[in-house]
Amino acid sequence: MKGAAGSGAAGTGAARRIAVVGKGGVGKTALAAMLARVLLDGRSAGRLLAIDADPALGLVQALGLRVEKTMGQVRETILDAARAGADREMAEIAATLDYMVLEALVENGGLALLAMGRSESLGCFCAVNDVLRDAIRMLADRFDTILVDGEAGLEQLNRQVMDELDRLVIVTDPSARGLQTVALLDELVREKQVIRCARVGVVFNRVVGGEDTLAQSAAALGVEVLGFIPQDPVLARFDTEGRSLLDLPADSAALTAVRALAAAL
């Protein structure tokens, strides 16, 4: 089963890791949810783990799931134990961490989801982030495909979720400001190497024509175009009604475009 899908990151032999990022309000979460749906439908993803890095748990809602525990709460538990000077051996703490991460894992049919949530404690606590990221990696290693809704941004993604990706999908609407963000994110990956990534591309969302112009704009930035998602009234209705995007009709225009996108990833 393991390794059935995707080639994995170079040299790691691990799962295929895809993150969806972009400017606020461009439809990242909807795209991530539709990608999850398409990957589940196609059965080519193998074991699929979705990670909701949005503190507001947008992907959880878009997938119609409920979470009882987030990684933010796990982080708090670790910090509380550390502040109390808990008299535990490291082996116990390590084992407990795996227990808590599994508690935070929401499973629904073939989909498993981990919600990062938010932490109440202010402060950097790099050591805790390192431990948690390691625990997430250990969990993620058991999956074939990992799909991250990277609401928190690239730096937080690196610090708190994972430091290496196979595919970075930058979502944008057709606006000029959206493209500026694409350029910025692309630069952060390629030049600043905020996160290691094998392939970066842009997806234009809510497109109502003008694909050629958009493709030229992306080419001018030197960013690969992964796909165009059309404006879709069905998707908009599902969003308004708060319905799970896993229930979108198979012939929805947006879903059809995401199906083509998934094939290209």
Next chain:
Amino acid sequence: MSLFDDHIEQIARYLVRMRATGRPVREMQAGGLLFKVGPSAGPGLVLKSETFMELGSPTVGSCALVLLTEEAALVRDGRITLVGPDMTECEPGVTLPFGQVIVAAGPGLTEAHYPALVETQYVADQIEGFMVKSTPGRVWGRVSMGVAVKGFDFAFLGAALRKLVMTHLPEATAVETVFVTSGKADLEPLGEIAAAAGVIARDLKKQRWEERGIDLDDCAFGGHCGSCPDKTVCDEVKKLAHTRKRLAAEAEA
């Protein structure tokens, strides 16, 4: 007389009470190992969709403890006692409360071996088709569909744990296990025994650390011990923030 002998006898009395109250209690003997046991034998993760049965999830309750003794007479090697239904008697998808007791004996076993015995509870990834996640005092297990249909049961699980204990702790010459699946209420007396044994275990740990010059009651690892390359920069920024606060306070004064 070992430190945990009384607790081992309490487990024996607990089983007598379980029988007396009409709980189904059966004894089995560890036999051959039907599935792989050892490093990397296990799946690490069994998803719900792949699970035949779940044991001791946080919602249904769990209790786990380990005990050791030098008194060989207190332990019958390979005995597996089950209170409640076996896996083979359950419908797919069921979740049962779970109690797990591992008792090891050996003439050379001392309190110094207790931490190693405790660690055998955290044997994730060492039993084929069986995922284990543990937190002190609790074990959460999932049996995969794949091994369930091939006869995975408590007789095998007991035999597998026995092998793991004897591998990790060569001083153990006899290992027996007790599993409880009959109900959450039946875990409570086990929890009381575990709590009492835990007090001894904590004292042992404190003593071990004191021998290394560390007082556990004073030592907290809440400080920043990370290896972040930017730590020195962050420390400087923190100093800056501290200075700003001090200046603001002085200005107000």
